[in-house]
Amino acid sequence: MTSLPDTRDLVFVGGGHAHALVLRMWGMNPLTGVRLTVIDPQAAAPYTGMLPGHIAGHYARADLDIDLVRLARFAGARLIMGRAVAMDLAAQVVTVEGYGAVPYDVASVDVGITSDMPALAGFAEHGVAAKPLGRYSTEWAAFLEAGGGDVAVIGGGLAGVELAMAMAHALGGRGQVSIIERQALLAEQSPRHQRILRSELARWNVTLHEHTEVAEVRSDAVLLSNGTLVSAAMTVGAAGARPHDWLAGTGLALKDGFIRVDEALRTSDPNVFACGDCCHQAPSPRPKAGVYAVRAAPVLLNNLRAALGAGQVKPFRPQKTFLKLVSLGDKRALADKGGFGPKGALMWQWKDHIDQKFMNMFRDLKPMAGPAVPADVADGVLEELGGGKPLCGGCGAKVAAGPLRAALANVTPTSHPDLVTGPGDDAAIVRMGEVTQVITTDHLRAFWEDPKVFARITTIHALGDIFAMGARPQTALVNLTLPRMSPRLQERRLAEVMEGITGALAECGAALAGGHTTLGAELSLGLTLTGILDGPARTKAGARVGDALILTRPLGSGVIMAAEMQLAADGRDVAALLAAQVEPRMAEAEALRGVNALTDVTGFGLGGHLGEMLEASGCGAVIDLDAVPAYAGARELLARGQKSSLHDLNRTAAPIDGLIPPEAEILYDPQTAGGFLAAVPMADVPALMAALRQAGAQPAVIGECVAGPARITLR
Template sequence: MKSNLTQLTHNLVLIGGGHSHAIVLKLWGMNPIPGVHLTLITDRTHTAYSGMLPGQVADFYSFEDTHIDLRCLTQFAQANFYLDTVKDLDLENKQIICEEHPPIAFDYLSIDIGSVPAKNSILGASDYAIPAKPVSQFLTAWEKIKTTVESHPKQPYNLTIIGGGAGGVELAFNMRTCLTNILENVKEKIDKLTITLIHKGDGLLTGHNHWISERLQFLLLENGTNIYLNETVIEIKANSSRNYTINCSSGLEIRSDWVFLVTQASAPQWIEKTGLRTDKKGFILVNNYLQSVSHSYIFAAGDIATIENYSRPKAGVFAVRQGQPLFNNLQSIILDNKLQAYSPQKLYLSLIGTGNKKAIASWGKLSLEADWLWTWKDNIDRKFMKRFKDFSPMESQIKNNNFIPCNGCGSKVGISILERTLKRLKIDQNSEIVIGLNSPDDAAIIDISKQELLVQTIDYLPIFVSDPFIFGQITTNHCLSDLWAMGAKAHSVSAVVTLPYGFDSIIEEILYQLLQGCLKILSKNQIFLTGGHTLQGEKLGFGLSCNGFILPNQILQKSGMQTDEKLIITKPLGTGTLLAAEMKYKTKGYWIDNTIKSMLLSNKKASEIFLKFEASACTDITGFGLVGHLIEMMKSSQVSVELNLDKIPTLIGAIETSKQGITSSLYPKNLENNTYLNSEQDMENNPKFSLLFDPQTSGGLLASIPEKNSDRCLQELVKAGYTDSQIIGKVVKKSNNISCLLT
């Protein structure tokens, strides 16, 4: 019998989501090598395209226009996405040292982490200046500045840019455009806005021709920018929380509310400590194959790399040009093919925007100023970004029909199938089983002693996030949640793991990352891993058999709800639709970041708070969705409920994906429970309605709380970190039939 399964044979890791690596990932998705375990490690989910950054500062472009969604891109490349910051390399053991993950092994490595403005020569720059890179930090600071000006438009403002290269000049133009528009919109005078540019050279844009320098200087002066040439900044001193003094070696002093650093590029300090050969400035030295001159299994591109025997500026155009040859050589070294040489061009075109949707072109000794250059530049930039937004061909390759089975808790079978199957079985229960299949709950309870009861549960999930370290943490939280829902104290777990087929070294690395994630959660809660079982299959899967103990008078069951009690939920809904949408390239990376953050939040403390405030019943919201689990509570308690749909918390992006009709593969089965719902008006058009049936992975707890305690309970939950907690309804007497009234 033929098998389509592929063994994992090579472990390739990319550090950094720069322009070169973005191109590599797109090309890899179009031309993958079977058996390569590809991973991207990056400290950000969205990476900015530098060519459009000045336009974003001027508000010509939105965040989505200028940023590449790296989660979406890695999925297209069938790669793993690790959100973390690299701080060192262990080249002897071929391992990457990160801030959060355990050491990550690799066979081949590529580095594209960009550069940062040099600030060691300026005293106080590290504390008081806003560097232009990393871009994410710069944009966060810029948004705060815009908000300040919008909130207090009558005040005078001073902004100073240190560095008169292309980056500094474009920021000066585009910052003025943005802030001027803000002030003019509220009919405030713009003469209170002062922008200053300080440059240590005798002309702007060092390295470009004289006409460009003179022309841009004239335009800046014309729009009111102060320019200081031949000035070297030596210190930035703080006068107050938002006012600084900039001291130059000449004795010049400038007062400024904000200081931006757009100086000469420098390399992150950790690179030099790794043992990789670098140039005098600390950048990785590579040959014409973009291959480290000291370690042949390591490649580097973009600003972080210096090609031996070539003197080129640190400009985004080179990072873009290096994407294709880097991709070719990464695949060639894996396939044991001859590497292809890359030679950077001597001249490169610069299109410098002047903040008014106009641009000036610079190419060697040639220059051109024309209105149409901005339109040309805009078309070039948008065409480049379009490459990273259209993944429809890949989607059609994955599935030829509309059914895409979900992972996580969305992969469960429907509750109706379970109920019908259990009714057909004859299952014996003895007197020691306090809670079992005859009265199903979140976990089984067995009487093993006169003091404590044994609580047992088991759960298992196929992988739903590509990072096994994060997957291990979320799944451990998910599995333990049944114990927390019962009010139990967890004691120990046994693991079951399905590992993909592959070479021993790669399988060992996946298992190591997975179990380290599991142990991170277990150690926080003083729970012991006692053993487990492994097997190999098509994809990674992980589950835990969990054991705990509980006192007979502290059991939280589904069956304890009392009339007039309040219903409190501790986490927002939406993991099912968001994870399904991610598979179809219909999410934004930061939506998934937020979803993962929610799934990483343990329910342990919430359980303790519910016990403190005398919860009468509790369950965790998982695969059957809010309504499915609520119905279980209503049936076993013989009550009905009123549910306030508007109060139900939802994850960022969940309503958007639901409106698009994107649901988990378990959703249709969960939707069968809508027969228990009724309302005085049409609620099906409410954007939150479909989320009632959305299967949750590592979802929150739902508890019934005495009304007198509900407000204080909610306050303590929020204080404990369950910031999305809400009172979503109340328990009422059932009439003829058990029902859930939507209000």
């Protein structure tokens, strides 16, 4: 079947509640021809309605996190984990810190608000903003772990009052909570609810400082303008909603720093929409509340589709009043609609039900069904499909060691005066006069939706063979297949891929020499690399009995990325893996100069690549399974039955003897941009481990070489 071309780029700036809901709806009914991109600093976006319950200890952090990695995969979107810092309306690009420019045809902004206080003396050094949640949650957990202490909350609105009661509950008497408000406490609430909430604050023994300004935040106290010192081992900023500073430079029409939108949620630029707390709806202003973002999501989706060429815009008409359920610290809540409502445990149960119902929309995401399998298929087709799981990308899609070796066995070696070594090691060695080169090639299917990140990781992965041979990277040729798309999008995708490749090459002193491109069914990238040997080559041969085996990076990239494709991986584990994969390996390769034998761990997994080293060196090995490092989440995914497409064939090919426990499954996991495996004299281990850590690696001594056949024994 001919694939339909992409023609438009839709970019979501921020992973707020409205965007999260639109992503879910988009995944169930995407608009063909659109590439959707989501930009957010975090792998998970917190649901703020459950924030007081989390601070009080009723919910774990994971309970209120919307996993943006899973949600983006469900929606078929690429996720750029970075912070938007600028927007150029004329050029139609969003600038992401540490990433660069992201072009758009239509964009939508839903970045929420912040409660930081850059102008308040000492707050940056000693305070923590309640929003965004990440730092507050982390520091609060550490504060409680350390025994607690006195806390000051700057801001006496509803948010500050809820958090004060939540922290008082969590502290359990291990500290005094104080609220500091420049005006009257809860001035926006009805007199009845002011009385109720003041009574609740008294119940929690919260001290109130009203009608006073904060002069300075210190490490152990807050100094008020009247000279009072409020004891505070932790100071939390909850004083109202402040727009993000970068919005002021966008050129969009603003109201008090918030983006002005019309009834269709359009900004002053017809190609840019906005929703949630970061915007001001000019026709019918409303207070900052998540309920409006939730109600606006279907309208935003409709109007974005219309802006992309499908349908007509609709107005968003927010309701005038809405039900508020205010957390009271313990598992009780106060209902408020129009100034009236009951309080108690039943209201908390109601609030929890509403919150859990919202979160379940993002917890229960299921992979979209793939193409239907015909009723009649040849023998073996269903087995090869692996239960309907998609083919992995990266090294998980490689041809297995068994078929590859069988095919190479039928290839008659040819001699050439310039060819020093051919197939069998990480790269071929070619002598050209007085210069000795190494040459290698690698090709990967895309495993991540962002072409720039995929291209960078693929380049780092391919360079591993050059480094493993002890060579200095020299040049690269590219062979790129792009999915079918319009010429304008081809230009954008090519720019993204080239930036990923050239950035990784430049870091190790190599240059792009050329290449070829074609359009096809999916994104894939191949690189042919050359390197210069300034001394003798490092090979898989040379490991000696008694050598220690050192692995420089954890295992588990194959299973994590395979699970990510199936919406089964934790987004934070995926983000941590990607952060490791984009790191260059030149420094750790340099630290490994002088080892007895070296290879990089890629598609065949640790078991397969160690087996090749042992066969080339004529010895065996003992591996300590407990010492083998793994990326966060990898072993848990394997225990749940997740695995990459190549996993089972790697298990068959790995030369492992004896009783093989389930914990050994990590040895068969194919690695993309994996670590190096080195055989090192025992006397050199302490110095080498220190050098590797200095180079940014995560080394581990995982076993040793022993006398005997080229087999692996586990202990």
